[in-house]
Amino acid sequence: MVVALQANYLEVELDPPDQHVRLLCTRRTRLNHRGAAVHVGDRVGVEAIDLQQGRAVVSDVEPRSSWLTRPPVANVTAVVVALAVDQPSFDPDQASRFLLTAEQTGLQVQLLLTKCDLLPLEQRQALVQRLEGWGYAPLAISSATGEGLQELRQLLQGQALSVLCGPSGVGKSSLLNGLLPELSLRVGAVSGRLQKGRHTTRHVELHALGPGARVADTPGFNRPDLPKELHNLEVLFPELRAQLEPHPCRFRDCLHRDEPGCGVSRDWERYGIYRRAVEELLELSRPSRGG
Ligand SMILES: Nc1nc2c(ncn2[C@@H]2O[C@H](COP(=O)(O)OP(=O)(O)OP(=O)(O)O)[C@@H](O)[C@H]2O)c(=O)[nH]1
Ligand SMILES: [Mg+2]
Ligand SMILES: [Zn+2]
Numbered sequence: 421m422v423v424a425l426q427a428n429y430l431e432v433e434l435d436p437p438d439q440h441v442r443l444l445c446t447r448r449t450r451l452n453h454r455g456a457a458v459h460v461g462d463r464v465g466v467e468a469i470d471l472q473q474g475r476a477v478v479s480d481v482e483p484r485s486s487w488l489t490r491p492p493v494a495n496v497t498a499v500v501v502a503l504a505v506d507q508p509s510f511d512p513d514q515a516s517r518f519l520l521t522a523e524q525t526g527l528q529v530q531l532l533l534t535k536c537d538l539l540p541l542e543q544r545q546a547l548v549q550r551l552e553g554w555g556y557a558p559l560a561i562s563s564a565t566g567e568g569l570q571e572l573r574q575l576l577q578g579q580a581l582s583v584l585c586g587p588s589g590v591g592k593s594s595l596l597n598g599l600l601p602e603l604s605l606r607v608g609a610v611s612g613r614l615q616k617g618r619h620t621t622r623h624v625e626l627h628a629l630g631p632g633a634r635v636a637d638t639p640g641f642n643r644p645d646l647p648k649e650l651h652n653l654e655v656l657f658p659e660l661r662a663q664l665e666p667h668p669c670r671f672r673d674c675l676h677r678d679e680p681g682c683g684v685s686r687d688w689e690r691y692g693i694y695r696r697a698v699e700e701l702l703e704l705s706r707p708s709r710g711g
Contacts, residue, residue: 421495421581421634422462422478423626430458430478432466437628443469443476451478460624460636461494461581488525490645491585491624491638498528498579500635502586502595505547506538507615516693517644518586519554523656524647530575531556534591537564553689555658563594573599577633581626588640589617596627596637603627605637616642650675650701659688 423442424431434441445466447458458464458481465480484494499522503515522529531551536544544560551558559575561568572595576582584592589610597605608620617640626634647653654660654676669676669684675698676684 421626422458422460422464423634424623425458425460430464432464432476432478433626433628436631437634440628441471443474445476445478447478451481459492459494460626461496463495486525486527488521488583488585490521490641491583491636493581493583493624493636493638496525496527496581496583496636498530498575498582499525500530500532500576500582500584502532502534502584502590502592504535504538504587504590505533505544506535507610508587508589508617509615510547512690513693514587514643516690517646519556520647520656520697521644522585523658529556531558532568532572532586532595533558533560534586534595535562535564536560536567537562550689553659555662561595563591563598566598569595569598573629576635577630579635580632581634581636583636583638585638586640587617587642588619589615590640592640593621593637596635599629599635600627646697646700648701648704650698650705653694653697653701657690657694659690660684660694663688 421433422430423433430445430447432443432445443466462484463482464478466476467479469476486496487494488496488499501518501522503510519529533547548558548560559568559571561572586592593605593607597603606620608618610617619639621637621639624636624638626636629635647656654664663684667683669682671679671682674682676682677695677698
């Protein structure tokens with residue numbers, strides 16, 4: 421499996437992951453010619469293996485079972501979205517953009533609330549309840565106190581490849597350092613009035629968490645794009661999904677805005693976010709005038 425990309429090299433790890441056999445690989449030129457981009461998470465065939473030098477050549481890429489666009493990782497089995505309770509402060513629009521991106525994979529999405537040591541218990545419980553209203557079961561965690569780390573470990577060990585994503589500075593790399601102290605990944609203090617992260621992690625890299633489990637640390641970014649497809653937007657909101665499953669809307673292709681007879685409730689916190697996403701996608705799909 422490709423565990424990291426460098427300018428002209430691929431770092432490939434042999435299975436099983438906990439054997440830690442890493443090879444620095446070039447790729448056969450015909451792979452380049454086919455235009456086949458190789459990404460972290462891809463399973464590849466290697467040849468000309470030199471175990472002494474830790475070198476090999478990638479000759480083939482296997483088809484992907486799933487694909488996360490941003491951060492780009494292939495063959496993901498679960499997406500873990502990390503959001504801080506503070507520093508940087510919780511932003512519902514940003515949080516939703518991360519969650520919508522994660523939901524687009526169709527995979528299991530786990531929400532982490534990081535830096536829980538920074539928020540008094542009552543406020544933290546209120547935030548947890550709020551996110552339950554979004555249809556998630558957030559795991560409260562803190563690298564500072566170690567709270568929640570064992571639960572996170574269990575969760576990740578049950579997945580062949582999970583991706584840890586979220587805004588810069590929420591403590592993704594710190595969590596992996598907590599789980600795997602021998603890693604000592606670089607972490608960077610948040611700064612400025614807005615307590616923003618500093619984009620400390622620059623590349624996606626996979627780390628072994630046990631015999632059949634890997635986790636990707638990824639560079640944080642601040643504002644993921646909204647989904648591009650209007651027709652399946654509703655399934656990306658778990659709380660709307662839960663409403664529609666027992667009582668499907670009676671109109672096909674309904675956008676659940678103000679259509680007369682649409683039975684979908686507007687009484688949920690993220691309805692405004694859903695609604696704005698719909699308007700934005702409609703605007704984009706409108707043929708531009710005066711061309
Ligand atoms: N109070 C507190 N601070 C934390 C915790 N976890 C991480 N931090 C701090 O938050 C800052 C950012 O941590 P990182 O682990 O670098 O964050 P990141 O999500 O990997 O950031 P990028 O690599 O930029 O995406 C560092 O100063 C950490 O020491 C926590 O649980 N509690
Ligand atoms: Mg990091
Ligand atoms: Zn409807």
